[in-house]
Amino acid sequence: MFLPKNLLAIIFLLITLVGCTTETPENKTSYVTLIDGELPEINANPLLNLNLSVISNIHMFKQEHQTFPFILNINGQLVQINKDGTLKHILNEGDYSEQEIQHLKYNEDALSSENFIYVNSSNNILEAITPNNEHVLIAGKFSDLAHSSERFINQKNIQNPTTPLNQATFNLPIGITESTKNEWVVLDNNGEKLRLITPDHTISDLPMPNSFKAHGIHSNQDGTVWLFNDTSVFQYHIAQRKIIKQWQDQFEHISDLSVSSLGVFIIESLKSHIKKLNQSGNFENFFQSVCDSDYLDKHHRECNPLLDHYDDSLRFSPLHLIAHPEKNELIISTYFSVYTLSLTKKLERIAGTKENNIDKTDQDITKKMQGCTNLYANQDGAYCYNGIYGLNFYKNNQTPRQLFDHKYVGQFIVYNNNLYSISYDTIIKSPLTNKIDNYEQSYRDVNWFNEISDTEVDDQMQPRSIVKGAESITVDEQGNLFIADADSYKIFQISPDKKVSTLISFSDSDPEKTPIVDLKDDDCRCRAKYNKKPKLVSVKGDLGYVVDGYYNIYKIDLKSKSYTILYNANKDTPSFKSISIDSNNNPWLLTDSKHLYSIQEGHLIDFYQKLIELGYPEQIGIDSIAFSSDGNLLLGSHVALFKADMTKLIH
Incomplete structure (x- = not known):
């Protein structure tokens, strides 16, 4: 059967059109492929995908007819959690500029139940948020601000009752x-003194037992x-001026206490118990997760969410709690998430980032990848440290092999079947094929540096190290570290036979020209005094790149032991946390905000959005980068x- 030529042409055109796929958002080609792991479920509730940092306490505060959780992070930030999944920074505790202090209003009447009242221990003051x-000041003095002394008090000790x-x-x-x-009690002197503030704005000391020290204070406004x-x-009666009840030495590490109409609750953090005071006057178990001492003993102490980020009902590790002022439930925080716990013992996570979707059995947990927070790649393959079970090795597309379960410190590299990691004055060398069961397999820096005489010793009777502030380590093809x-403004080179030499010195021959870091100087915040203090280093062949503490970027020549400035940082330059070199010898840098940069014609170019367009899942961020031997970019989360695919990324 023969068809006319014009009909054949039409059929060919139709086939061609069908074969051409239009890239819609649903079917577009992805040039970023998943090697291992599972993407987290993205819940419709934006509160469940917040990064709350490391929570040190939790409060509830009512604003505009809505009750908001206030999170105090370990870095002193007080953050309001909004229902739309955004965070509003209320203050950075202990980090005020002079301009901010000048705008603080002094207002004794801020001691009102309508306000959020808190102590600022870093500045020894009482403050309030309306x-x-x-933001108003209630009492206290910023001793380091002389110009504001007339606004506050003199520095003499008050002796009056x-x-x-x-x-x-x-x-x-x-x-x-x-x-x-409107009557308040302050726990002062680091927990050793009670001070009463009466409605007439006078303050007096309340009698306390000798050698008494408390870690926290709460009340139900009942005197x-x-x-x-x-x-x-302890229960202290204000009118009677004494402790009227006590539960002495009955608990293991109380991390918080809550007093409200819901009852009196405490958290025993080491046992992951929440206990409630019953009608008989005893504390009984109210809620308990499996993250108790027995579980810790069986699982190598790996239930702490700071170490493994487990954060569901199986690994629930409560730290702080407070009663919701409008509902019959407790608000509880771990290091990374916020929960509600009803009086019927129903637990529900309401805010925070769930690091992994974890099944309810240990067998399922061990089968899951636990992330790739640090990466290193060489000609053998990629080494991925996940922060929980150690190091996984990836070669081609084969199933990953677990090599090593020791918790290394700082940054790591792999050479000649050994893992090297570094932190300040310590290098740890560990064989990839063995577990570290004793410290004889860990090597202090003194085993590496023999440049200084053995007769000069430190307090531990060990030879002094020439390295004291190491923040980055890399290795070349010949095994030179x-x-x-x-601290020394230098890049040190350690040969395979442990000979130490200075590759690059960034310190000026004139000591007065070498920047000195003064931690008491507010100018340190702009990073200028960290100029030329090497922070990151990466080498490949005869060249390398160095990033200093101000985030200037230098190109170094390993043969001539010289350097040139590649990029001059400014106040808007982001904070880099890692550096890697691609197959074309270009530096790539990952920032603290998980954006990916490279340098083109002396300018920093942000490639993060391009990665998203190529198919990288934006919601999980980037924690680590490395380049594989075939030139592809590895991205760890x-x-x-x-x-x-690098060819798609740079074109």
Whole structure:
């Protein structure tokens, strides 16, 4: 059967059109492929995908007829969690500029139940946030700001039994609570003193037992306050000026206490217990996860969410709690997430980032990849450190092989079947095929550096090391180690036979021209004084790149032992945390904000959005980078490992 030529042409055209796929967002080609891991479920609730950093405490505060959780992070940031999944930074505790201090209003009347009242222990002051976000000072003095002394108090110790509030001094206050309406009690002197603030704005000391020290204070506005330390709980009656009840040495490491109409609850963090005071006057178990001491003993102490990021009901490790002012439930925080716990013991996570979707059995857990927070690649393959079970090795597309389960320190590299990691003055060398069961397999830096005489010893009777502030380590094809030592302003080279030499010195021959870091100087915040303190180093062949503490980037020549400036940083330059070199000898840098940069014609180019367009899942971020031997870019996250096609990325 023969068809006309024009009909054949039409059929051919139709086939051609069908064969051509239009790249829609649903079917577009992805040039970023998943090597290992599972993508997290993206919940419709944006609160469940927040990065709350490391939570040190949790509060509830009502603004505009809505009750918001306030999170105090370990770095001193007070953050409001909004329902739309955004975070509003209320303040950076202990990190005020002079301009911010000048705008603080002094207002004793801020001691109102409507305000959020808290102590700022770093500055020894009491502060308040009003429902309309006005930030006011209640009492205390910024001793380092001479110009504001007339606004606050003199520096003399107050000896009177009662003192006007605007003349009160504090010494390491760690808590404040409202004992009755507009009457407040401050836990001062780092937990050793109780101080009463009455509605007439006078302050006096309350009698306390000798050698008494508390870690926290709470009240239900009934004229009593509740105090706790690691092992005990006390009830103090304000009118009677004494402790009226105590539960002495009955607990193991109390991390928090809550007092409200819901009852009195405590958290024993080491046991992951939440206990409630019953009608008989005893604390009984109210809630308990499997993350208890027995579980820890069986699982190598790996239930701490700071180490393994487990954060569901199986690994629930409560640290702080507070009663919701409008609902019959407790608000509880771990290091990374916020939960509600009803009086019927229903637990629900309401905010934070769930690091992994973890099944309920240990067998399932061990089968899952636990992320790739640090990467290293060489001609053998890629080495992925996941932060929980150690190092996985990936070669081609084969099933990963676990090599090593020791928790290394700092940055790591792999050479000649050994893992090297570094942190300040320590290099640890560990064989890839063995577990580290004793410290005889760990090598201090003194085993590497023999440049200084053995007769010069430190307090531990060990030879002094020439490296004291190492932050980065790399290796070349011949096995030479290169260490960026910030304290000495040098790049050290250690040969395979442990001979130490200086490859590059960034310190000026004139000591007065070498930048000195003064941690007491506010100018340190702009990073200028970290100029030329080497922070990151990477080498390949006869060249290398160095990033200093100000994030200037240098190109180094290993043969001539010289360097040239490649990129001059400015105040807008991002903070780099790792560096790698591609097959064309170009440097690639990953920032603290998980963006990926390279340098083109002396300019920093952000490639993060291009990666997203190529198919990288934006929601999980990037924690580590490396280049494989075939020239592809490896991208590690806390849940997965990816490979990106470099030819598509740079064109």
